Amino acid sequence: MTMTDLTEIRARHPHRIAEAWAARRRRRLLEDDGRLMIVAADHPARGALSVRGESGAMANRRDLLERLATALARPGVDGVLGTADVLDDLALMGALEGKVVFGSMNRGGLAGSTFEMDDRMTGHTVEEIVARGFDGGKMLNRICFDDPATVSMLERSAQAVDALAAAQKVAMLEPFISVRDDAGRVKNLLDPDSVISSIAIAEGLGATSAYTWLKLPVVDELERVMEATTMPSLLLGGDPQGDPEDTYASWRKALEIDTVRGLIVGRALLYPPDGDVASAVDTAVGMVRA
Template identity: 65%
Template structure:
């Protein structure tokens, strides 16, 4: 449990010794991207930077930073959790708390498409850049790539994502692309999750950049995922999405998807950090059982 005193000390450290962040990054114990299982379970925590704070019926669930950090530290304490995806403010808190030792770390790069904004699909790169990701000793950068053929902001997002893919590859870092075919309905952005639309988004995203050598895809779990995974040879991680229903239903959906060729694991945020009943450790353990079922049975 992350104590009130440790959170107080974190705020004091940030105010009095900002250099401690770079020192913690330089001294952090790292690990290979993939272990022997070839699988990854990554916890996502980059939602707040896009103004997306809601979980289920609570529109401000992720607004309390102390509460979010406690949930993240609990999740990362499970050895089966390989790492975390977040923006600089979140990752630097976790660095200073010592929660990133031996973990895979992805920096979130484009958070400028604020949730509900008129410019939402012109998703500017307002977070990490490739050079900083490499300098911090992180493993890669994640970018959201929403494609709306009726919105001129899409082309700026595509150009920026392509440039970031190239820069990350040159630095030997993973470029994690999260593509969607999107459109506005009554002024709000909706992602098209039909198999044909997801296949098209994969085709566009996979072709971004001067090389795909370090490109991974972050894809939604949809009906017809077999068709989606047949559209690419790139490694893919499945996103948890907006949590709905029971964890049992969610686990069953994930379990089927994890059997497909090319699927390397899960990147899950709110579904694990804010599960029904609030037991983060149990939710994480359930997801870990799906990602590495054989290893869990042996260790048990």
């Protein structure tokens, strides 16, 4: 299906989006190996379009959708995390048959904005996640002790955790301790103790943790970091830097930890240095399934 086809459907037959979701073949969240390999594509909705310092790398929507379709078609890829604009296109393309789907919920903290820490729920709602048959919703939980907007984000996230649990849907929380540097830019602290603090805060959100999962960065002393939680956790890829082999090596070691159930990776696999999306995805799948 071409971009023109997608635009034509949106213009003349928007009801077909709901029909595509209703007809989609679904699957259980975890298969027998208890692992998940999820491709992430919710960065654009927060204005984060760069990859490896190249601004606008994710700006071409046709190119992004083609890369996502390639990744989702690879054996061993379980599903996708994204916002409504991306997921609706993928559903129309038939790329989500038999796949796990997570909706991205709070995208209000736009990258580089003065209000970046005010991560409001501007994406998927719990009601839509349930109606479309998603497996859960994901929230970014950047905790800044110097920004009063943090407490509002935590309150809204806690409410979403409870609502998702009531619907028996996964609440995927992505916590960071965050600060602003001298230039006012938001920076996530990735030292082990900061990550442990972020985990402790995030996993306490809501009146129940029955359906809470975590999305966590790969950091130093990860074995000690993962002792901070009993929640099933997926590791995030982030914006890749340096040699991809070094990144793969860190993922491979991290995946040996018991509470780690797989990967959620976007830019590192969708925009590899050599452009070979299929090969990059296959490498990651091999580590997850091993």
